[in-house]
Amino acid sequence: MQDELLAVQAKWQKANIIGIVRQTPRVTSFFFKPALPFFYRPGQHVDVRLSAPDGYQAQRSYSIASAPDSSETIELAIERLDDGEVSTFFHDAAEIGDEIELRGPIGGHFVWTTEDGGPVLLIGGGSGVVPLVSMVRHRAAQGSAAPVLLLYSARTWDELIFRDELLGLAQRANGFDLSLTLTREASPRENHYARRIDPAIIEDVLARLPMPPKLAFVCGANAFVTTAADALISAGVPANIIRVERYGV
Amino acid sequence: MMTRGFTGRGQPSEIKDRIPPGQSLTDDFPVLSAGPTPRVRTEDWSFTLKIGPKPAFTWNWDEFNALPQTKLTRDIHCVTAWSKLDTHWQGVLVDDILAEANLEAPTDFVLAHGYDGYTTNVPVKDLVGGKAMIATSYDGKPLPPDHGGPARLLVPHLYFWKSAKWINGLQFTTRDEPGFWELRGYHIYGDPWREQRYTGD
Numbered sequence: 001m002q003d004e005l006l007a008v009q010a011k012w013q014k015a016n017i018i019g020i021v022r023q024t025p026r027v028t029s030f031f032f033k034p035a036l037p038f039f040y041r042p043g044q045h046v047d048v049r050l051s052a053p054d055g056y057q058a059q060r061s062y063s064i065a066s067a068p069d070s071s072e073t074i075e076l077a078i079e080r081l082d083d084g085e086v087s088t089f090f091h092d093a094a095e096i097g098d099e100i101e102l103r104g105p106i107g108g109h110f111v112w113t114t115e116d117g118g119p120v121l122l123i124g125g126g127s128g129v130v131p132l133v134s135m136v137r138h139r140a141a142q143g144s145a146a147p148v149l150l151l152y153s154a155r156t157w158d159e160l161i162f163r164d165e166l167l168g169l170a171q172r173a174n175g176f177d178l179s180l181t182l183t184r185e186a187s188p189r190e191n192h193y194a195r196r197i198d199p200a201i202i203e204d205v206l207a208r209l210p211m212p213p214k215l216a217f218v219c220g221a222n223a224f225v226t227t228a229a230d231a232l233i234s235a236g237v238p239a240n241i242i243r244v245e246r247y248g249v
Numbered sequence: 250m251m252t253r254g255f256t257g258r259g260q261p262s263e264i265k266d267r268i269p270p271g272q273s274l275t276d277d278f279p280v281l282s283a284g285p286t287p288r289v290r291t292e293d294w295s296f297t298l299k300i301g302p303k304p305a306f307t308w309n310w311d312e313f314n315a316l317p318q319t320k321l322t323r324d325i326h327c328v329t330a331w332s333k334l335d336t337h338w339q340g341v342l343v344d345d346i347l348a349e350a351n352l353e354a355p356t357d358f359v360l361a362h363g364y365d366g367y368t369t370n371v372p373v374k375d376l377v378g379g380k381a382m383i384a385t386s387y388d389g390k391p392l393p394p395d396h397g398g399p400a401r402l403l404v405p406h407l408y409f410w411k412s413a414k415w416i417n418g419l420q421f422t423t424r425d426e427p428g429f430w431e432l433r434g435y436h437i438y439g440d441p442w443r444e445q446r447y448t449g450d
């Protein structure tokens with residue numbers, strides 16, 4: 001298995017923040033330039049470590065939003081949790097030029113490359129879209145024709161991270177299809193949904209794929225992942241082609 | 250290296266020595282897994298001890314629950330950097346399972362298997378001597394599916410990916426066979442106090 005060859009780069013390294021871009025009211029992208037060569041596959045994540053003056057350290061995982069073949073830098077898209085320890089540091093204190101310790105890439109299961117082929121169903125909730133965006137960007141960079149459908153749920157139109165980029169990629173109509181659903185307001189566009197993901201939405205998007213999916217990836221908060229994965233199974237998708245990444249809580 | 254502008258929430262000093270390096274305390278119980286949560290009915294559940302490929306002993310749910318019950322209160326540590334203190338578990342110690350099967354550990358290593366196809370490797374010495382159990386209850390209630398119910402392995406002194414969810418068997422192996430995450434870059438042993446998160450740590 002290819003995964004066996006991909007040992008984790010366990011070494012902590014310093015990475016410079018070289019760009020900060022606000023994406024939505026609560027999500028900001030941070031662009032890093034690692035000191036050492038960094039090879040990763042779409043869907044993988046990094047661990048970030050922050051150190052306080054008293055020696056206290058906090059570590060968190062963040063999915064990589066960039067695609068290995070379309071960007072020299074590593075983009076992390078971090079959602080601000082108001083009482084969060086690490087996400088508030090990034091939003092309130094981090095500046096361009098700061099050095100952050102990170103290591104990776106980590107994770108050899110929640111990974112898709114164009115070599116794996118399609119059709120692929122991607123389902124993301126909130127910041128859970130981040131690793132899926134890496135896959136979508138990678139597909140575009142490779143000029144792959146693999147059918148990929150991204151079902152993406154967010155609270156509001158303005159909280160859809162990478163919204164315009166994703167809408168633009170879908171407009172090319174080259175096998176990448178996008179389905180959006182908003183949980184706290186009506187969608188301003190037709191053919192998108194305005195409710196939490198449910199079995200009916202899952203059946204709809206499965207029907208939009210040319211064939212049953214070869215792989216399905218689900219990422220987001222725990223409750224979201226459970227709902228989406230259960231709906232996939234009820235719709236007849238085999239459990240062993242469903243890969244999930246849970247952000248824990 | 251110090252991170253400019255980071256002070257951190259800090260940890261209450263009375264519990265500092267219970268939190269391994271790089272971990273943060275949580276009051277929640279985060280859920281992590283690689284695939285969907287299997288829904289295993291207790292009517293269909295069974296647990297098998299295997300020696301290599303050969304089944305040596307199998308229990309159904311009722312038989313398993315008739316084995317001696319033990320309660321453990323332990324701190325647990327997830328590789329995603331959260332730790333949770335004083336978690337309450339009940340189940341059957343691996344010692345009692347081996348005693349019931351009248352089995353001395355025939356090899357030094359075990360591969361734990363889950364209903365979802367998950368595997369993880371644990372040395373026998375980390376499973377015996379009251380160190381590990383097959384847990385069927387958490388916090389006084391049946392173990393919920395998201396946390397591995399009906400039954401999960403509990404090896405609290407190692408990172409929590411070793412505590413295989415939805416367990417259906419322990420297999421004795423002659424070599425230390427890497428399991429699911431161990432094949433994907435995670436540490437072969439996983440001691441949180443030595444911060445053995447990934448291969449090479």
Ligand SMILES: Cc1cc2nc3c(=O)[nH]c(=O)nc-3n(C[C@H](O)[C@H](O)[C@H](O)COP(=O)(O)OP(=O)(O)OC[C@H]3O[C@@H](n4cnc5c(N)ncnc54)[C@H](O)[C@@H]3O)c2cc1C
Binds near residue numbers: 061088
């Ligand atoms: C594989 C993986 C990939 C991930 N990818 C991303 C990503 O791409 N983008 C992203 O934004 N996130 C991602 N996450 C989540 C991320 O790792 C962090 O969990 C998240 O940023 C919150 O961290 P924090 O330090 O800000 O919050 P924490 O301080 O960890 O708190 C989390 C929540 O719990 C509460 N809380 C917990 N403990 C306490 C306490 N002692 N006191 C007060 N409140 C507390 C807080 O109110 C907060 O709402 C990922 C997680 C995993 C496992």
